[in-house]
C-alpha cells in the first residue's frame with residue numbers, strides 16, 4: 001500500500017472502562033501482555049504512523065494507573081475525560097480534538113483500548129478503502145459459525161442466515177464533525193450506542209464494512225487474554 005495515498009487522520013482511544021466482564025483486579029487495559037500493559041500495545045498500533053495528526057486517549061477521572069506508564073509523559077498524547085459510557089468517553093475526546101484545532105472534515109479513527117492486536121495492514125486497509133468515501137465505516141469480520149436464535153427457554157428457535165451478519169470491530173473511521181453530531185444527538189436522545197457506527201446508523205447513515213482480521217480481538221473476558229497471550233508468545 002502506498003503511504004502517500006493514505007489520508008491523514010486523528011486517533012481516539014477510549015480507555016475509561018472498568019472491565020467488569022474481565023473480573024480482574026484492575027481495568028483490563030492495564031493488565032500485562034508480553035511485559036507491557038494492553039493500553040501501551042494499543043497506543044503502539046498508532047504511534048509513528050506517517051499519516052497520524054494526533055492522538056487522544058479518554059481516561060477515567062480517578063484513574064491511578066495511567067500516570068505510572070512511561071507514555072504518560074508523552075506530551076503528544078492528549079488526555080480527555082472518560083464518561084459514563086463508551087460513547088461519552090469518545091464524545092469528550094472528539095470535543096478535545098476540535099478544541100485543539102481539528103477540523104470538522106478531518107478523519108477520526110476510534111479504536112478500543114482493549115484491542116491491542118490491530119495489525120498495521122488492517123489499519124492501512126481501512127484508511128485506503130475509506131479515503132474517498134463520503135461517510136466512512138469500520139473494520140468488521142463476517143460471521144463464521146452457524147448462528148442460532150434462542151427462545152426464552154434457551155432452546156433453538158431457528159437457524160439464522162449468516163450471509164449478511166458481520167461482527168463490528170474497531171477502528172471505526174468517520175469525519176469528526178459528522179461523528180460528533182451523531183454522538184451528541186444520540187446521547188441526548190438516550191439511545192443505546194455501543195460503537196460509533198451505531199450512532200451514525202441512528203443518524204440515518206449506512207457506514208461501510210471493511211473486512212478485517214479476526215485476531216484484532218477485543219479483550220472482554222479472561223479467556224480472550226489467555227488466547228492473546230499465546231498469540232503474543234508466537235509473534236515474538
Ligand SMILES: Nc1ccn([C@@H]2O[C@H](COP(=O)(O)OP(=O)(O)OP(=O)(O)O)[C@@H](O)[C@H]2O)c(=O)n1
Pocket residue numbers: 013014015016017018019020021022028029058082083084085086087089090112113114115218219220
Ligand atoms: N465508560 C467507558 C466504557 C468503556 N470505555 C472503553 O471502551 C472500550 C470498549 O469497551 P468494553 O470492552 O465494553 O470495556 P469495558 O466497559 O471496560 O468492559 P465491561 O463492559 O466488561 O465493563 C474499552 O477500551 C473501554 O476502556 C470507555 O472509554 N469509557
Ligand SMILES: C[C@](O)(CO)[C@H](O)COP(=O)(O)O
Pocket residue numbers: 112167168169170194195196218220
Ligand atoms: C466498539 C466495539 O468494540 C465494537 O465491537 C463494541 O461495540 C464495544 O462494546 P461491547 O459491549 O463489548 O460490544
